[in-house]
Amino acid sequence: MFYKRTDGVSIGEWAKKHKANYWTIYQGIQRGLSIDDACANALKRKGRKDSSAKYFVGKLTLRYYCIQNNINYKTVTRLIRNGLTIQQALARSQK
Incomplete structure:
Protein backbone atom coordinates (compact mmCIF):
# COMPACT_ATOMS: atom_id res chain seq x y z
CA MET A 1 0.00 0.00 0.00
CA PHE A 2 1.13 3.53 -0.69
CA TYR A 3 0.36 6.68 1.24
CA LYS A 4 -0.67 9.25 -1.38
CA ARG A 5 1.05 12.19 0.29
CA THR A 6 4.48 10.57 0.09
CA ASP A 7 4.92 10.43 -3.69
CA GLY A 8 4.71 6.67 -3.97
CA VAL A 9 6.63 5.65 -0.85
CA SER A 10 5.26 2.52 0.80
CA ILE A 11 3.45 2.86 4.12
CA GLY A 12 6.22 0.87 5.81
CA GLU A 13 8.88 3.28 4.57
CA TRP A 14 6.69 6.26 5.47
CA ALA A 15 6.16 4.88 8.99
CA LYS A 16 9.92 4.44 9.50
CA LYS A 17 10.68 7.93 8.22
CA HIS A 18 8.11 9.53 10.53
CA LYS A 19 8.75 7.13 13.44
CA ALA A 20 5.11 6.08 13.35
CA ASN A 21 3.95 2.60 14.32
CA TYR A 22 3.19 0.53 11.22
CA TRP A 23 0.93 -1.79 13.23
CA THR A 24 -1.24 1.19 14.26
CA ILE A 25 -1.63 2.16 10.60
CA TYR A 26 -2.42 -1.42 9.57
CA GLN A 27 -5.04 -1.83 12.31
CA GLY A 28 -6.66 1.48 11.36
CA ILE A 29 -6.99 0.36 7.76
CA GLN A 30 -8.41 -3.00 8.88
CA ARG A 31 -11.05 -1.14 10.91
CA GLY A 32 -12.13 0.81 7.85
CA LEU A 33 -10.13 4.05 8.10
CA SER A 34 -8.73 5.55 4.94
CA ILE A 35 -4.97 5.32 4.55
CA ASP A 36 -4.73 9.07 5.20
CA ASP A 37 -6.73 8.80 8.42
CA ALA A 38 -4.82 5.73 9.59
CA CYS A 39 -1.49 7.49 9.01
CA ALA A 40 -2.71 10.64 10.76
CA ASN A 41 -3.82 8.48 13.70
CA ALA A 42 -0.39 6.86 13.91
CA LEU A 43 1.27 10.28 14.06
CA LYS A 44 -1.01 11.33 16.93
CA ARG A 45 -0.22 8.17 18.88
CA LYS A 46 3.55 8.32 18.50
CA GLY A 47 3.78 10.97 21.19
CA ARG A 48 2.62 8.71 23.99
CA LYS A 49 4.68 8.91 27.11
CA ASP A 50 5.96 6.09 29.24
Missing part, protein backbone atom coordinates in the same frame (compact mmCIF):
# COMPACT_ATOMS: atom_id res chain seq x y z
CA SER A 51 3.24 5.47 31.81
CA SER A 52 5.84 4.66 34.46
CA ALA A 53 7.06 8.25 34.34
CA LYS A 54 3.94 9.59 36.02
CA TYR A 55 5.30 8.71 39.47
CA PHE A 56 8.44 10.32 40.85
CA VAL A 57 10.46 9.99 44.04
CA GLY A 58 12.34 13.24 44.24
CA LYS A 59 13.72 13.72 40.73
CA LEU A 60 13.84 9.99 39.92
CA THR A 61 11.10 8.06 38.19
CA LEU A 62 9.50 5.49 40.45
CA ARG A 63 10.76 2.65 38.24
CA TYR A 64 14.36 3.86 38.44
CA TYR A 65 14.07 4.45 42.21
CA CYS A 66 12.79 0.89 42.68
CA ILE A 67 15.65 -0.55 40.61
CA GLN A 68 18.24 1.44 42.59
CA ASN A 69 16.76 0.32 45.92
CA ASN A 70 15.96 -3.29 44.98
CA ILE A 71 12.20 -2.83 45.44
CA ASN A 72 9.60 -4.67 43.37
CA TYR A 73 8.16 -1.99 41.05
CA LYS A 74 5.01 -3.96 40.23
CA THR A 75 4.18 -4.35 43.92
CA VAL A 76 4.62 -0.61 44.49
CA THR A 77 2.41 0.38 41.55
CA ARG A 78 -0.27 -2.12 42.61
CA LEU A 79 -0.31 -0.59 46.10
CA ILE A 80 -0.56 2.91 44.61
CA ARG A 81 -3.49 1.85 42.41
CA ASN A 82 -5.14 0.46 45.54
CA GLY A 83 -5.01 3.87 47.22
CA LEU A 84 -1.71 4.13 49.08
CA THR A 85 0.56 7.13 48.61
CA ILE A 86 3.92 6.58 46.96
CA GLN A 87 5.72 6.81 50.31
CA GLN A 88 3.33 4.33 51.96
CA ALA A 89 3.68 1.90 49.05
CA LEU A 90 7.48 2.13 49.16
CA ALA A 91 7.54 1.61 52.93
CA ARG A 92 5.28 -1.43 52.70
CA SER A 93 7.31 -2.91 49.82
CA GLN A 94 10.62 -2.64 51.69
CA LYS A 95 9.50 -4.96 54.49
Whole structure:
Protein backbone atom coordinates (compact mmCIF):
# COMPACT_ATOMS: atom_id res chain seq x y z
CA MET A 1 0.00 0.00 0.00
CA PHE A 2 1.13 3.53 -0.69
CA TYR A 3 0.36 6.68 1.24
CA LYS A 4 -0.67 9.25 -1.38
CA ARG A 5 1.05 12.19 0.29
CA THR A 6 4.48 10.57 0.09
CA ASP A 7 4.92 10.43 -3.69
CA GLY A 8 4.71 6.67 -3.97
CA VAL A 9 6.63 5.65 -0.85
CA SER A 10 5.26 2.52 0.80
CA ILE A 11 3.45 2.86 4.12
CA GLY A 12 6.22 0.87 5.81
CA GLU A 13 8.88 3.28 4.57
CA TRP A 14 6.69 6.26 5.47
CA ALA A 15 6.16 4.88 8.99
CA LYS A 16 9.92 4.44 9.50
CA LYS A 17 10.68 7.93 8.22
CA HIS A 18 8.11 9.53 10.53
CA LYS A 19 8.75 7.13 13.44
CA ALA A 20 5.11 6.08 13.35
CA ASN A 21 3.95 2.60 14.32
CA TYR A 22 3.19 0.53 11.22
CA TRP A 23 0.93 -1.79 13.23
CA THR A 24 -1.24 1.19 14.26
CA ILE A 25 -1.63 2.16 10.60
CA TYR A 26 -2.42 -1.42 9.57
CA GLN A 27 -5.04 -1.83 12.31
CA GLY A 28 -6.66 1.48 11.36
CA ILE A 29 -6.99 0.36 7.76
CA GLN A 30 -8.41 -3.00 8.88
CA ARG A 31 -11.05 -1.14 10.91
CA GLY A 32 -12.13 0.81 7.85
CA LEU A 33 -10.13 4.05 8.10
CA SER A 34 -8.73 5.55 4.94
CA ILE A 35 -4.97 5.32 4.55
CA ASP A 36 -4.73 9.07 5.20
CA ASP A 37 -6.73 8.80 8.42
CA ALA A 38 -4.82 5.73 9.59
CA CYS A 39 -1.49 7.49 9.01
CA ALA A 40 -2.71 10.64 10.76
CA ASN A 41 -3.82 8.48 13.70
CA ALA A 42 -0.39 6.86 13.91
CA LEU A 43 1.27 10.28 14.06
CA LYS A 44 -1.01 11.33 16.93
CA ARG A 45 -0.22 8.17 18.88
CA LYS A 46 3.55 8.32 18.50
CA GLY A 47 3.78 10.97 21.19
CA ARG A 48 2.62 8.71 23.99
CA LYS A 49 4.68 8.91 27.11
CA ASP A 50 5.96 6.09 29.24
CA SER A 51 3.24 5.47 31.81
CA SER A 52 5.84 4.66 34.46
CA ALA A 53 7.06 8.25 34.34
CA LYS A 54 3.94 9.59 36.02
CA TYR A 55 5.30 8.71 39.47
CA PHE A 56 8.44 10.32 40.85
CA VAL A 57 10.46 9.99 44.04
CA GLY A 58 12.34 13.24 44.24
CA LYS A 59 13.72 13.72 40.73
CA LEU A 60 13.84 9.99 39.92
CA THR A 61 11.10 8.06 38.19
CA LEU A 62 9.50 5.49 40.45
CA ARG A 63 10.76 2.65 38.24
CA TYR A 64 14.36 3.86 38.44
CA TYR A 65 14.07 4.45 42.21
CA CYS A 66 12.79 0.89 42.68
CA ILE A 67 15.65 -0.55 40.61
CA GLN A 68 18.24 1.44 42.59
CA ASN A 69 16.76 0.32 45.92
CA ASN A 70 15.96 -3.29 44.98
CA ILE A 71 12.20 -2.83 45.44
CA ASN A 72 9.60 -4.67 43.37
CA TYR A 73 8.16 -1.99 41.05
CA LYS A 74 5.01 -3.96 40.23
CA THR A 75 4.18 -4.35 43.92
CA VAL A 76 4.62 -0.61 44.49
CA THR A 77 2.41 0.38 41.55
CA ARG A 78 -0.27 -2.12 42.61
CA LEU A 79 -0.31 -0.59 46.10
CA ILE A 80 -0.56 2.91 44.61
CA ARG A 81 -3.49 1.85 42.41
CA ASN A 82 -5.14 0.46 45.54
CA GLY A 83 -5.01 3.87 47.22
CA LEU A 84 -1.71 4.13 49.08
CA THR A 85 0.56 7.13 48.61
CA ILE A 86 3.92 6.58 46.96
CA GLN A 87 5.72 6.81 50.31
CA GLN A 88 3.33 4.33 51.96
CA ALA A 89 3.68 1.90 49.05
CA LEU A 90 7.48 2.13 49.16
CA ALA A 91 7.54 1.61 52.93
CA ARG A 92 5.28 -1.43 52.70
CA SER A 93 7.31 -2.91 49.82
CA GLN A 94 10.62 -2.64 51.69
CA LYS A 95 9.50 -4.96 54.49
